[in-house]
Amino acid sequence: MNAINLNITFEQYADISELTLADKTLCECAEKALRTSYSPYSKFRVGTAIRLASGEIILGSNQENLAYPSGLCAERVALFSIGSTYPDAVIESMAITAQTDNFEILKPVTSCGGCLQVMVEFERKQNAPIEVIFYCLNGEVLKVPSVKSLIPFAFVEDRLER
Ligand code: THU
Secondary structure, eight states: OOOOOOOOOOEEESSGGGSOHHHHHHHHHHHHHGGGOBOTTTOEEEEEEEEETTSOEEEEEOBOOSSGGGOBOHHHHHHHHHHHHOTTOOEEEEEEEEEESSSOOOSOOOOOHHHHHHHHHHHHHHTSOOEEEEEOTTSOEEEESOGGGGOTTOOOOGGGOO
16 A cells, blocks of 8 residues: 655735736736626626737636536636637636625635646646636635646546547
8 A cells, every 4th residue: 555645836825916917917807707707596706817828818707507507617618718719729827716796705716626627638738737826806816837736636548539
């Protein structure tokens, strides 16, 4: 038997004023993306902004549906939009934020497992890390250097790949 310990490293900031200008801008874009959230059922708005190596920033927001499982998280909306519009784009960084009128969000909201699995696929496809920034509108920011560290046991089966 081997007992294995995995560590993850991330940066914690008091608020977005501590970030580089590029990262602060990305967080502000994620905040703008909240406006397009379609979330009449959860009333929980999620916005994401993704910076490509070209410098272009792509936005996404959660899109819900009366048939609840047919809705999609903000992260996947933005990533699939990039996959279908700019299939060869390299993603540098993505910022995620959330907002609701029902309670105060006091900590950065982190991505669900389904979104992490999709993020890992993009990371593998481009063979370069994607930084992830979780931004709480009330202050705290977490910055992770690569998606892989957030989902070390992501589903991978090399023999399913070309
Ligand atoms: N949601 C996201 O957009 N991203 C996540 O990573 C987790 C949750 C959305 C889905 C749903 O519209 C709302 O947040 C409440 O779960």
